[in-house]
Amino acid sequence: MFRLRLRTDPQWASLATAHPEEILSDHAWCEQKAASTAISLINQYSEFPTLVEAMTDLVREEWEHFSRVLEILKRRGLRLRPQRRDNYVNELMAWRTTSHHKLDRLRDHLLVAAMVEARSCDRFRVLSENISDPELRAFYRDLMESEATHYTVFITLARELTGRALTDARWTNLLDYEDAIIRKYCQGTAIHG
Numbered sequence: 001m002f003r004l005r006l007r008t009d010p011q012w013a014s015l016a017t018a019h020p021e022e023i024l025s026d027h028a029w030c031e032q033k034a035a036s037t038a039i040s041l042i043n044q045y046s047e048f049p050t051l052v053e054a055m056t057d058l059v060r061e062e063w064e065h066f067s068r069v070l071e072i073l074k075r076r077g078l079r080l081r082p083q084r085r086d087n088y089v090n091e092l093m094a095w096r097t098t099s100h101h102k103l104d105r106l107r108d109h110l111l112v113a114a115m116v117e118a119r120s121c122d123r124f125r126v127l128s129e130n131i132s133d134p135e136l137r138a139f140y141r142d143l144m145e146s147e148a149t150h151y152t153v154f155i156t157l158a159r160e161l162t163g164r165a166l167t168d169a170r171w172t173n174l175l176d177y178e179d180a181i182i183r184k185y186c187q188g189t190a191i192h193g
């Protein structure tokens with residue numbers, strides 16, 4: 001299922017790590033947004049107990065990631081820069097259906113969240129394999145595994161709550177859509193841009 005159309009070029013790692021404060025700040029905000037997304041899903045879909053339970057665990061984990069990135073910034077004498085516009089995520093959000101059926105909207109919401117996790121996982125894999133700093137290598141390796149699990153949580157919820165066949169068809173459509181977006185942002189110094 002995972003199979004992103006375009007895997008991150010290892011060269012992106014040197015680009016990203018040449019600007020540590022920028023990349024770590026952007027990363028911190030990604031973790032903060034992941035926690036916010038999980039809270040927003042609880043607010044909008046509280047009638048689904050499995051979703052509420054899974055998102056509660058996720059908020060805890062993403063918040064821990066956020067605090068670990070802040071810790072690394074602090075130890076290195078770097079500051080948390082202001083949040084930037086995340087064009088990649090905004091464009092993915094625009095893919096979601098405006099259907100009147102709540103389950104259709106839920107499916108797309110979960111799939112966009114799964115995509116953000118899948119792309120983050122791919123970015124962290126490239127960072128963990130291509131940077132020399134041992135602390136950051138281990139850190140990104142750990143996060144890569146964690147984001148892969150989150151991707152599975154979102155896909156599984158979408159399949160269980162909104163139907164497997166429809167979920168898989170929409171996911172294939174989203175993979176094509178994401179491919180076009182990431183090609184525009186693959187040279188930036190952000191986790192998704």
Ligand SMILES: [Fe+2]
Nearest residue numbers: 031034062065
């Ligand atoms: Fe995370």
Ligand SMILES: [Fe+2]
Nearest residue numbers: 034117147150
């Ligand atoms: Fe995550």
